[in-house]
Amino acid sequence: MITASGPLLLDCEDSAWFRDQPDAARGAAAALGRRIGLGEHRTAQLVLAIAELSTNVTKHAVDGSLLLRVLRNRDVAGVEVLVVDGGPGMADVPAALRDGTSSIGTLGIGLGAVQRLADRFDVHSVPGVGTVQLARFWPHPLPPSVAGEAVVGGITRPIGGETVCGDAWVARIDTGDGAADEAAREQPARAERPASVPPVLDWSAMTASGTRSAGSRPATPAPRRSSGLSGAGRSELVRGATAGPGHGVLVMSCDGLGHGPMAALASQAAVQAFRNGAGRTPEQVMEEVHRALRGTRGAAVAVARLEPDGRVLFCGIGNISAALVTSASRGNLLSHPGIVGLQMRQLRTYEHQMPGGGALVMHSDGLSERWTPGDLSTLLHHPPAVIAAGLLRQAGTRRDDASVVVAKAAR
Structure with a gap:
């Protein structure tokens, strides 16, 4: 969705996963609702x-988890709930949403009531594969600035046994207007951040606003030249890539080497540099x-820029x-060997065209490429x-931190 200030993006931060813990999930939701100002009735x-949702997944799902996290923009904060499971799936989603239909043993309000309570509710389910459910709760009356759907969304999950994740994703809008972009950086950062290190869950931190500072703007790039093929088929290698006019969407995926607190520190540093930086192109x-x-x-690290005309710089x-x-x-985008922060060869930017009805998907090696x-x-x-969330369920492993970020063309 495009708003007056550009494509809609929402900050997404401080995730907490719950597996077979309905009481803990309810308690965390109550505390979180009070802290971010949802109001007593809305909480x-x-x-x-x-x-x-949590009782359903505990009693009837296969390998089910519930993710609770904060959404915000400069005007308001809300709560997003994602429920992901590996089966058995719903053969008839509309029927499951009708009043009077509730899984045996639940509180009995049914998914239809959850749909009415939430400001945004979405279900994807495939029998034998599993279900993803999303519910968002904002203070009422609903602020106009969060109406519609954000063009970028993602998810992170730490390796089994860890409570911090060394993976991260982040997105921001580049308007091409230095003053406007600086004001945007003064807003809460649009990112899903790893939990703090050491791994202590502090719900009050979910509402904290970080200090922003502007980096220096890189010199104007040289004219570009093109050639070559990428692993995805026809693409254009761009030297000295320049940002186009209008609202560009910059997206980054980062995987700190290894896992645990030290990997999380690396990804946190990358996210902070992305938020505060003045760079307009992926390079x-x-x-x-x-x-x-x-x-x-x-x-x-991978960085992409989605242009209003459908071009994708990567x-x-x-x-x-x-x-x-x-x-x-599926057209794979070409990355090059190296370690950002340690050893990095000459950077190369490739230009692609976003296919109609398509999406950009970036993920860490905590997911299989199969x-x-x-x-x-x-x-x-x-x-x-x-x-x-659906791709994480399909391809995620428990042997490493995992993250996925998806961006759609703004319409």
């Missing part, structure tokens, strides 16, 4: 919805992140997988966060 509705952003990661263990270092995906095709366009074919018309 009670959030807790009621969490009770239905400029990558250079800023490279400088910020010196002294850390380094990271694999620059990647390390093993972040990236692709432009439709229901029938997924196909068919795995996303029924997901692509859902919100980016639901697509990301």
